[in-house]
Amino acid sequence: MTGTVIFDPLIPWPLIGGLAAVAAAGVGLALWRGLSGWALRGLAALVLLGALSGPAYQVENRSPLSDIVVLLEDRSASQSLSDRPGQMAQAAEALAAEIGARPNTELRRVTVPDGAGDAGTELMTALAAALAEEPRARIAGIIALSDGQVHDMARAQDLPAPMHLLMTGRETDWDRRLIVRNAPAFAIIGEPVTLTLRIEDSGAAPETGPRAPLEISVDGGEPQSFDVPIGQDIELPVSLPHGGRNVIQFTVPMAAGEITDRNNTALIQMNGVRDRLRVLLVSGEPHPGGRTWRNLLKSDSSVDLVHFTILRPPEKQDGVPVGELSLIAFPTRELFLEKIEDFDLIIFDRYKRRGILPAIYLDNVANYVDNGGAVLVAAGPDFAGADSIYRSPLARILPAEPSARVIDRKYRPIVTDLGQRHPVTADFPRAETWGSWLRQIDVEAQSGSVVMTGYDERPLLILDRVGEGRVALLASDHAWLWNRGYEGGGPQLELLRRLAHWTMKEPELEEEALWAEATGQTMRIIRRSLSDDMGPVTVTRPDGSSLDLELTEVSPGRFEALYDGPEIGLYRLTEGTHQAVIGLGPAAPREFEQTIASPDVLEPVLTATRGGALRLEDGLPDIRDVREGRPAAGRGWIGLTPRDAYETLDVRQSPLLPAWLVLLMATALIVGGWLREGRR
Structure with a gap:
């Protein structure tokens, strides 16, 4: 219980100040005129002014509140290294017991887990949340059990009490890590791209020599070994073997005594792209859709187009000199042979x-397909005649034989059941909304996949693989009607684009493919196939263990499964003869970028609160009371600041002087002054 004098004025303080000034002026005038009662008049004025200020005696009934100590326990991934978990658990229990035994003190234990995604150790975020739930006036100290590698220092705030860091780990700890300084997201297939790597030793690293081994593998293949310098940037040329995603893994073998190998591996996922796609367009007889292919290919900035057009066939005689038709002879031999x-x-x-x-040129085109090239035939009535290119060496690579019949009937192209599973024609809008075509070349499919049909369900679009290459046959020259919007048009541009890219082996249009898409530690495994029978996918984890996952068909020809990877690293997927690899997690997890315990990151906060940093391997420090503003840490000890906080239970007020006594005193002083001056 404590008492104090308070004031509760009857009138505003400025008015009391004005009355005080008037009274002082009156007293000064009396003194100047030599009136003997000036002192009694001044005392009377003081009594009246004091009464107007409303003095009272206030008595508070207070209940003392305990001090609060916040204990932050860093449970992030880097704290699982070496003997740090045991160090921290033992220290946390000992501190809890010691602080719990202190009089008038409470302990708040706060666990700091890994941040969401790859945010690292968010110790300051956890501290801010803990302080928001407690009165700042009761915080006596903050103790952090951590390695000091904090990743959210931008969220540090002014602290109401000393903060101390008790570091886990050992002074003899050392670590070697692999750093990827520069890795582009895209690279041209077959051309070297330069990656910048660096191998660094930190902590009490032993003398192991100036170089270290480095292993590199692409898509989980056989690794290649190199001997590279330590502590220097390494520029390493790498060539991507195929289009689409390429997973490159760099690994530095774990050295003896190293604290962890979790940062000795880096995964880079790079997309392989073609530099320039070179397309040769051979146009025969002019027709309304003759510019369709040219416009499509010229609109793609990544395509280099060579257009071979027959302006006048040999049998046409119109008297125009050849020199006026062309400035130079078209290099047919160079294009089709060399x-x-x-x-x-x-x-x-x-x-x-x-x-x-x-014929030797066309035979060379057939050999070109056998060796991995691509040919696309957009057939017109000429394909059904005696001069058809089917009656040439190209016949052995074409997937269908013409019956010499040209169907000039109105029909609507239809995607077959197989076509709904093929990536070239899958996911198209409903065929009922498409416009009609007016001509089709009747062919008999000999091989390949019929993905679209036309009149009377006759083959319209056939895709085939020949040797190492691919061939597509479109048995109509009326695709341009969709481009003109005839009867509402259709997906002409997308169809022709997919056809061209499928023949050029773009990975996203492979009809038999296995791949995975990663979101954090979750992967979506996708298998695309023309078959209905799909076996399980075998997932091989980074540690070598494996499991089988059943796939579910989510759309025609597309099977999927979700899998949560338990660890960061390279996962291998296998289904039959199809294989894929995917990396889960960041290329270099933030928690393992710096693994050696150090107070440097937290030093600004510790200095601002006059706290300290000590190592747990030197023993648990003593806990002392220190006054606010004094140094709060020293050799072997840390300090807490007692807050002396309290809670007011009730308040009682009573006036210092009753009103009648104030009136009596003022009257007596005024009359006394008057009598003294009258007697004189």
Whole structure:
């Protein structure tokens, strides 16, 4: 219980100040005139002014409140290294017992887990949340059990009490880590791209020599070993073997005595892209859709187009000199014999044999497909005639034989059941909304996959693999009607684009494919196939263990499964003869970028609160009471600041002088002054 004098004025303080000034002026005037009662008049004024200020004696009944100590326990991934878990558990229990035994003191234990995603140790975020739930006036101290590697210092705030760091780990700890300084997201297939790596030793590293081994593997293949310097940036050229995602793994073998190997491996996922796609377009007889292919290919900035157009066949005689038709002779021999392998795709658009391209040229085109090239045939009526390119060496690579019949009937193209599973024609809008075509070349499919049909369910679009290459046959020259919006049009641009890219082996259009997409530690495994029978996918974890996952068909030809990876690293997927790899987690987890215990990161906060940093391996420090503003840490001890906080239970007030006594005193002083001056 404590008492104090308080004031509760009857009138505003400025008015009391004004009355005080008037009274002082009156007393001063009396003194100047030599009136003997000036002192009694001044005392009377003081009594009246004091009464107006409302003095009272206030008595509070207080209940003391306990001090609060916040204990932060860092349970992030880096705290699982070496003997740190045991160190911290033992220290936490000992501190809890010692603080619990202190009089008038409470302990708040706060666990600091790994941050969401790859945020690292968010110790300051956890501290701010804990302080928000407690009165700042009761916080006597903050103790952090951690390695000091904190990743959210930007969220540090002014603390109401000393903060101390008790570090886990050992002074003899050391670590070697692999750093990827530069890795582009895209690279050109087959061309070297330079990656910048660095191997660094930190902590009390032993003398192991200036170099270390480095292993590199692509898509989980056989690793290649190199001997590289330590502590220097290494520029390493790497070539991507295929398009799409390439997973590159760099590994530095764990050295003896190293605290962890979790930061000795880095995964990089790079997309392989073609530099420039070279396409040879061979146009035969002019027709309304003759510019369709040209416009499509010229609109793609990544395509280099060579267009071979027959302006006048040999049998046409119109008297125009050849020199006026062309400035230079078209290099047919160079294109079809010497440099044919430079092209990614050859398109024959309504082309027929006219003697311009000898049989040896067309035979070389067939060999080009066997060796991995691509040919796309957009057939017109000429394909059904005697001069059809089917009556040439190209016949052995074409997937269908013409019956010599040209169907000039109105029909609507339909995607077959197989076509609904094929990536070239899958996911198209409903065929009922498509416009009609007016001509189709009747063919008999000999091989490949019929993905679209036309009149009377006759084959319209056939896709086939020949040797190492691919061939597509579109048995109509009326795709341009969709582009003109005839009867509402159709997906002409997307169809032709997919056709061209499928023949050029773009990974996203593979009909038999296995891959995975990662979101954090969860992967979505996707298997695309033309078959209905799909076996399980075997997932091999980074530690070598494996399990089988059953896939569910989510759409025609697409099977999926979700899997949560238990650890960061490279996962291998296998289904039949199909294999894929995927990396889960960041290339270099933030928790393992710096693993050696150090107070440097927290030093600004510790200095601002006059706290200290001590190592747990030196023993648990003593706990002392220190006054606010004094140094709160020293050799072997840390300090807490007693807060002397309290809770007011009730308050009682009573006036210092009753009103009648104030009136009596003022009257007596005024009369006394008057009598003294009258007697004089």
